Amino acid sequence: MNESPPSLSPAQLKVLHKLFPGEDLLIHPADTLAYSYDNSQRQSLPAAVLFPREEEQIQALLEHCNEWQLPLACRGRGTGTTGASIPPAGGLALSLERMQRILEIDPANRLARVQPGVTNHELQQAAAREGFFWPPDPTSAAVCTVGGNLACNAAGPRAVKYGTCRENTLGLHAVSGSGALLRTGVRTTKGVVGYDLTRLIVGSEGTLAIITEATLKLTPLPEARRTLQATYKDVHSAAAAVSAIMAQPVIPSALEFMDAQALAMVRSYSDPGIAEGAGALLMIELEENAVAIDAAAARLATVAGNEGCIDVAIASSQEQVQALWRTRKSLSPALRNVAPRKINEDVVVPVSHIPRLIDGLTRLADKHHITIVNFGHAGNGNIHVNLLIDPDDPAQMKAADACLDEVFDLVLGLGGTLSGEHGIGLVKREFVSREIDNPTLGLMRQIKDVFDPRNLLNPGKTLP
Amino acid sequence: MNESPPSLSPAQLKVLHKLFPGEDLLIHPADTLAYSYDNSQRQSLPAAVLFPREEEQIQALLEHCNEWQLPLACRGRGTGTTGASIPPAGGLALSLERMQRILEIDPANRLARVQPGVTNHELQQAAAREGFFWPPDPTSAAVCTVGGNLACNAAGPRAVKYGTCRENTLGLHAVSGSGALLRTGVRTTKGVVGYDLTRLIVGSEGTLAIITEATLKLTPLPEARRTLQATYKDVHSAAAAVSAIMAQPVIPSALEFMDAQALAMVRSYSDPGIAEGAGALLMIELEENAVAIDAAAARLATVAGNEGCIDVAIASSQEQVQALWRTRKSLSPALRNVAPRKINEDVVVPVSHIPRLIDGLTRLADKHHITIVNFGHAGNGNIHVNLLIDPDDPAQMKAADACLDEVFDLVLGLGGTLSGEHGIGLVKREFVSREIDNPTLGLMRQIKDVFDPRNLLNPGKTLP
Known part of the structure; x- marks a missing residue:
């Protein structure tokens, strides 16, 4: 059972074993299989899986990888949806999950310092004990790692008020593709010395550097x-409410949207208690200090209650909160039931263009005979576009591909962007050049060359 | 009066005249003098001053500059304090002040699109008409340009609640040193396609690219x-109050600090009505919605009123607000009176280390026989350290240089950074390598090479 995979020579394996002793190196396919995929539908078996515990191991590894021309992909817990953590063919999977120490929670300076393998949930728990939280809150927060969050510039519903990883990271330790130890950013909330490498590395999907430590801004x-639910006769009225909500000073901590198809999907599996005529729904969550919360909720109810609004409900008990969220939360199981391997895109358009996006998606759904269900983070214009198809049916996949092609053109035509939080990875790579022009892409490629001259970190990802 | 400065050949001048016709090219020293300095004490006469009106002119200019190896420095209104906009010897000054159109204010999507020469004040006025503002608020807001703000990642008191330019910029148009037209970022508040060039260019002090248009996030x-003023027996109590204020959810929109020396300075010129025993003062400004403001102010008064607090006053009228700000606002005239050409550093330390910073500065003031007055943006730990010296006195300058040297070591030893908002430019360049290590600096230099391979944009600035 100690046979080496074909792509690693016995000499290479010996070096790796020395650097990653015992359980910190896996080479048997039965062991490495779990590191061959993520939450996309891609898969590629790595030649070995390595579990570093110290930055020095990563730096030493990079030296060997540069010498051997051996590529690698970093991973946290593999919850990404774009294949960004799929190992390169014949290359290594570098799993950061054992670098899992919370190094510091500093309440007086509102910061946390963590290793990349700490999960979002563990960080939140440690921060909460001191009265703080870290804003990025992807759906997978219970298991995903901070390192993965940073690599993808992850967000979630709360980004509408508190921003994404980029707005909540102060500095990084990282190892570049050439093996340089980088120390970026500061321990303070301001700093203008040198270029901003922190935000350049955040969101680069592991293609520039391997994050080994992060200093995070806590809130x-x-x-x-307070939780509010508002229903509208159509998506136009709901989008008008979103713009109005975002134009006044009480910014909600979540402003989630469901379109008519999403409501129909929920209704077909349960009774959400939503008016029959409702063509769109908003979930609005507010976080304020205790003395302000009720007035703020009343105000948002007023702003949300425009001409096309059917009903606004404010939950006043925990039971009512749960009842209001039930509609939104029963959507994912309903979708899973209909199309377990649906395609989920996370496009973004300027908030005022949400109606034109939804209208356009409705046209494309009709044209390609695909059911499209839309919901998402309306306050950021970040809409999850779900194509309910069976990827094993070649005809459906062909229709979906043609449809997606037009979806992306629609989004870009509305001044939007192809991804708000999921990223590019493998699955959206061919579309990037529609959004970013050639001179700018060329410069990004040169930056990649600077960090990783031998193209060892996540080759074939992110940039086309 | 049409004689060309020695560094431009008649052929070069002819090309430049064609590209920048009429008043858009200045070459006579009497005309170019005003573009030879900024708000630092550095000066360098440019060979010519150019006033582009269109991005295409800048791109064409860069082609010629690359051919001629002719360097240039961009400038807005020359309000920077670090010499970042001083023209390179024998090179060009590119003044963006005539690219001054506000291209778009889009309230529904909370964004503004402006040319770089629009002043901060003009932008604020246009945004205010729609119910919005752009958070960066440097002291020079009345005259400084958005392009200059972005180049320096400018901030100001409000950054404590709303962030700096980096947190309030969505995308850029820019021309790189090699003449490439770059289109970075998005029109939305989320976006993860490609690398974050927007924040890399913001704060790069014109060394990477010339910003020709900016899409800004409005609030x-x-x-x-509401305005509060709190006095403390010493800096330790004041800093404890700052940490306590920043650890609860009502984040003030300004949290300004004055140390004992600053209070003494004000007292020697007027009666600020501050208790004799006061060793530190905080000005606290709150911005909330109307219904929450009084409760929030009362709460901050409670949090600010710790054991070492002498007094907390909440202004309840416009006259009282002005009275409270009088102390802070009379400081600058008082300082100007004593030392018109004082040295003003803007170091940052983690908030909880402010007392150790002030104690250390007191020791250094004694050691070097220099009066040091400290005030600034305490909520960010961003302290303006003012050395009251006469730079024309060689002995004083020598003492100041020796003192500053130790100030920077003190700041870095406390986990701080050399500049919070003023930047590096020419004046702090030699100190950068104390903060940023060699591998990281090396990578920044390579990034500079990618954007500007012939080192034409602001050579000799920012990086050591």
Whole structure:
């Protein structure tokens, strides 16, 4: 059972074994299989899986990889949806999950310092004990790692008020593709010395450098929360409410949207208690200090209650909160039931163009005979476009491909962007050049060359 | 009066005249003098001053500059304090002040699109008409340009709540040193396609690319504002109050600090009505919605009122607001009176280390026989360290240089950074390598090479 995979020579394996002793190196396919995929539908078996515990191991590894021309992909817990953590063919999977120490929670300076393998949930728990939280809140927060969050510039519903990873990271330790130890950013909330490498590395999907430590900006926990649900006769009225909500000073901590198809999907599996005529729904969550919360909720209810609004409900008990969220939360199981391997895109358009996006998607759904269900983070214009298809049916896949092609043109025509939080990875790579022009892409490629001259870090990802 | 400065040949001048016709090219020293300096004490006469009106002119200019190996420095209104906009010897000054159109204010999508020569004030006025503001608020806001703000990642008091330019810029148009037209970022508040060139260019002090257009994130104007003033027996109590204020959810929109020397300075010129025993002062400004403001102010008064607090005053009228700000606002005239050409550094330390910073500065003031007055943006730990010296006195300058040397070591020893908002430019360049290590600096230099391979944009600035 100690046979080496074909792509690693016995000499290479010996070096790797020395650097990653015992359980910190896996080479048997039965062991490495779990590191061959993520939450996309791609897969590629790595030649070996390595579990570094110290930055020095990563630096030493990079020296060998540069010498051997051996590529690698970093991974946290493999919850990404774009294949960004799929190992390169014949290359290594570098799993950061054992670099899992919370190095520091500093309440007086509102910061946390963590290793990349700490999960988002563990960080939130440690921060909460001191009265703080870290804003990025992807759906996978219970298991995904901070390192993965940073690599993807992950976000979630709360980004509408608190921003994404880029707005909540102060500095990084990282090892570049050439093996340089990088120390970026500061321990303070301001700093203008040198170029901003922190935000360049955040969101680069592991193609520039391997994050080995992050200094994160913490935010004080809110005192009070209120949940509102508003239904609208159509998506136009709902989008008008979104623009109006975002134009006044009480910014909600979540502003989630469901379109008519999403409501129909929920209705077909349960009774959400939503008016029959409703063509769109908004979930609005507010976080304020205790003394302000009720007035703020009343105000948002007023702003949300425009001409096309059917109903606004404010939850006043925990039971009512759960009842209001039930519609939104029953959507994912309903979708899974209909199309377990649906395609989920996360396009973004300027908020005021959400109606034109939804209208356009409706046209494309009709044209390509695909059911498209839309929901997502309306306050950021970040809409999850779900094509309910069976990828094993070649005809459906062909229709989906043709449809997606037009979806991306629609989004870019509305001044939008192809991805708000999932990223590019493998699956959206061929579309990037529609959004970013050649001179700018060329410069990005040169930056990649600077960090990783031998193209060892996640080759074939992110940039076309 | 049409004689060309020695560094431009008649052929070069002819090309430049064609590209920048009429008043858009200045070559006579009497005309170019005003473009030879900024708000630092450096000066260098440019061979010519050019006033582009279109991006295409800048791109064409860069082609010629690359051919001629002719360097240039961009400038807005020359309000920077670090010499970042001083023209290179024998090179060009590119003044963006005539690219001054506000291209778009889009309230529904909370964004503005402007040319770089628009002043901060003009932008604020246009945004305010729609109920919004752009958070960066440097002291020079009345005259400084958005392009200059972005180049320096400018901030100001409000950064404590709303962030700096980096947190409030969505995308850029820019021309790189090699003449490439770059289109970075998005029109939306989320986007993860490609590398984050926007924030890399922001704060790069014109060394990477010339910003020709910016898409800026707007924030709804607050409904209500309250001003508090708190005095403390010493800097330790004041800093404890700062940490406590920043650890609870009502983040002030300004949290300004004055040390004992600053208070003494004000007292020697006027009666600020501050208790004799006061060793530190905080000005706290709050922006909330109307219904929450009084409760929030009362709460901050409670948090600020710790054991070492002498007094907390909440202004309840416009006259009282002005009275409270009088102390802070009379500081600058008082300082100008004593030392018109004082040295003003803007170091940053983690908030909890402010007392150790002030104690260390007091020791250094004694050691070097220099009066040091400290005030600044305490919520960010961004302290303006003012050395009251006469730079024409060689002995004083020598003492100041020796003192600053130790100030920077003190700041870095406390986990701080050399500049929070003023930047590096020419004046702090030699100190950068104390903060950023060689591998990281080396990578920054390579990034500079990618954008500007012939080192034409602001050579000799920012990086050591």
